[in-house]
Amino acid sequence: MREDLNLRDEYIAQVVPGKTFADVGGLWGTKNEKISVAHQHGATALTMIDILPFEAELWQEFYARMESLSITDYKCISTDICDLKVKESIDVFDVVHCSGVLYHHPNPMLMLTKLHDITNKYLILTSAITQEVIENRKGRYTLPPSAVLFVPALSDEEREVLKVYWREDVGIPVARGIIDKVPYFLTSHGPWWWLPTAQALLTMCEIVGFKIISHDLTWRGNAVTALLQV
Numbered sequence: 001m002r003e004d005l006n007l008r009d010e011y012i013a014q015v016v017p018g019k020t021f022a023d024v025g026g027l028w029g030t031k032n033e034k035i036s037v038a039h040q041h042g043a044t045a046l047t048m049i050d051i052l053p054f055e056a057e058l059w060q061e062f063y064a065r066m067e068s069l070s071i072t073d074y075k076c077i078s079t080d081i082c083d084l085k086v087k088e089s090i091d092v093f094d095v096v097h098c099s100g101v102l103y104h105h106p107n108p109m110l111m112l113t114k115l116h117d118i119t120n121k122y123l124i125l126t127s128a129i130t131q132e133v134i135e136n137r138k139g140r141y142t143l144p145p146s147a148v149l150f151v152p153a154l155s156d157e158e159r160e161v162l163k164v165y166w167r168e169d170v171g172i173p174v175a176r177g178i179i180d181k182v183p184y185f186l187t188s189h190g191p192w193w194w195l196p197t198a199q200a201l202l203t204m205c206e207i208v209g210f211k212i213i214s215h216d217l218t219w220r221g222n223a224v225t226a227l228l229q230v
Contacts, residue, residue: 001217007225008099009037011124011214015227017042019094022118024049024081025101027058034097036069046074047093051189054078080189081114082107092120099126099225106186108194112208116230123210123228126218130195136164146203149195151177152184170222198224 012021012034021038027050035046052058059076066074082105096119105111115123130149134141138160143149154162154177163179166172176182177191184191196204201224202212215226 001221005099005126005218005223005225007216007218008034008097008124008126011122011225011227012037012095012097013041015122015124016095018044019121020045020047020091021095021097022047022049022093024096024098024115026050026097026099027052027056027062028100030058030061030065032099033062033065034099035066035074036071038095038097039069039071039074043095045093046071047077047091048074049077049079049081051080052078081118082110084114084118092118094120095122095124097124099124100128102127103192103194104189106184106188106193108196109204109208112204112210116208116210119230121230122213123230124225125205125228126223126225127201128192128195128219128223129198129201131165131221132197134161134165136161136169138164143197145197145199147197148200151192151195154178170220202226 016038021043023034026033026035026048035048039046048062096115098115102108102111130143132143132145139157141158141161159178166175166178175192182191198217202215205212205226205228210228210230213227213229215224218225
């Protein structure tokens, strides 16, 4: 198990030299983008894909970051990846990176399918997962290894157990849908929708057509980072 998320950069360095690269959903936090990492390791073309409209402040911050790093040759696409029509509007990329997005999407299997559609060789995927057993002063929450936690369906008692875990043990003050109740709509990409177990997440990837090359637990066991091959 890895304590940090540096495994993402290690996978990029391993597979991206001489290849085209896209970062899906990389705007959040700005400095978490992987365009600069792929550029550093010899990617031949760079593309940022994010659901935010181009007028959003995070796009402006991304442009400023690229300028500060003297990176000028890159493309930007503003869209929900699940709305992409690959042959009509977007190229297929040799290497695709996607981190911190899957559990925010109302349709994770469709999203994984779309990631498969735009990936020519390798996908580097990171997603939050759920522990199979969570126990604290609020009670005990358990899932089998094959399960996926559907956040909108949590009971008040279950939410209290998970709230203590994510807020106090993991240190996430805002995990919308877990820390607090929120309304859910199929067009919403802010709340946490799904938390698969590690086994369930890797199986989801295999079902849409990826081969698992390597993977490890990251973020103190609360995420999986995987190198996947088409």
